[in-house]
Amino acid sequence: MWRSEPWMKAEVPGTRRATIIEKPELAAELLKQGGRILVVCGNGVSTVLSKRSLLDYIVDVAEAVDAHIATSSMAYAKIKSRLTNATWISPMEVAHRVPDPEWMGLDGKGAYKTMVFIGLPYYMTWLILTGLKNFAQSVKTISLDRFYQPNASWSLRNMNIGEWEQFLEALVNKLKA
Template sequence: MALEYWLRGDIPPGPIKAIVLTDINRVAEILKKHSGATAILLGPSILDIEKLYNEDVIGKFVEIARILNAPIITSVSGVIQKLDSMKFAEHRIEFPLELFRKLSRGVYSYKLLAVTGLRYAYEWLLLNHLKHYNPSINTISLDPYAQPNATWTMPSLPPQIWLKNLAQLIEILKK
């Protein structure tokens, strides 16, 4: 019996559903496999999580990006300011919709897109578009909730456990 996760919304008809990654080692394995051909998209909810839990979540994603040699893509001014203050030069300012349109048209050569920090329904729609218009690009949702339209997703977790998983992911990637 397959692991079914708690859905906030249903997915469109069809056989394509996200694979739920309950083992953080498997997440690290996927990220390492696509190292150098990965991009990380950070949305505005990252700032909300940082304020709510008083954690440096953007810093954690910068560490992941440095390990994977991946650019961070965002359109959020607060995230951009933080990336600049951390002297992280490998970031690009681009709206998520524009990024997904370019990905679906083959403008970028990324093999994996790691997504986090977008509103659930918006991310749901963007990932649904990408999986149907360019299924060759794998996606992984690193959000604290399951995302059914990604190729891989982490399960829905309380934020404290999700933050511990991010820290553990960084330690595994450093090895």
């Protein structure tokens, strides 16, 4: 039961909650069919997991689905060295622009259909997602953090670091396949 509750106990969500992504296959499918994708990274992407850094997984995901990365984290320089499609911008600022139907995205090529969140403090993601859920309803949001984010359209369940790494590894493999 706890695996599908908001990770922070008091962050009780509204009436519509995220659908849980149980398997990497589903995440891969959602991303493949996600249209123009923006990946929003927080400072947590610098976390080193047992095999690779979280950043490596995320850059792999972004490359595989031709996504743009938006971040104001300290990982920006590393991301930019691997990916041209990256912009230094705060997650809040990006979320502020998304509801504008005339906004053409960070690369000027059009609106985003899907936004992926990872690495921000739990409560910041929780709040940004609720902003998007209510004011940018045409955009699908996916949380790839290891904690359930009820305000996303799709979220992973609460899981430990080992399970999470396995999930990300499988996701990258599915996307590359």
